[in-house]
Amino acid sequence: MIYDLIIVGGGPSGIFTAINFKGKKILLLEAEKKLAKKLLLSGAGQCNITNDGDAKDFHAKYGDKDKFVKRLIRRFDNKSLMNFFLMLGYISLPKMTIEFFQNH
Numbered sequence: 001m002i003y004d005l006i007i008v009g010g011g012p013s014g015i016f017t018a019i020n021f022k023g024k025k026i027l028l029l030e031a032e033k034k035l036a037k038k039l040l041l042s043g044a045g046q047c048n049i050t051n052d053g054d055a056k057d058f059h060a061k062y063g064d065k066d067k068f069v070k071r072l073i074r075r076f077d078n079k080s081l082m083n084f085f086l087m088l089g090y091i092s093l094p095k096m097t098i099e100f101f102q103n104h
Contacts, residue, residue: 003027010035012049019088050078 003025007014010030018026028035042048055077062069 001025001027012036012039050081052078052082055079 005018005021005024006027006029007017008029010028010032014028014030015036018028034040039049055073058073058078059066059070
């Protein structure tokens with residue numbers, strides 16, 4: 001079979017990349033038995049992917065790495081991520097639901 005794209009790694013980045021190439025033949029390679037194994041463990045098994053806090057508050061938590069993090073988040077922040085999943089209708093992988101958690 002011929003693929004338009006082969007992605008090595010079935011973690012969050014690999015899955016996100018695959019989702020963004022809708023309509024293409026994609027092969028997603030993962031060494032583990034399940035995709036997103038570490039992601040599924042986040043949030044005590046609830047798959048914590050983001051929060052609804054202000055991105056500026058988030059930057060402060062990264063100390064000397066702040067400039068690097070700020071540059072990345074400016075391109076695609078938590079609100080963009082939430083909108084991405086909302087647009088897709090909340091993606092569900094086997095036994096995985098995506099939820100958004102409020103800051104406390």
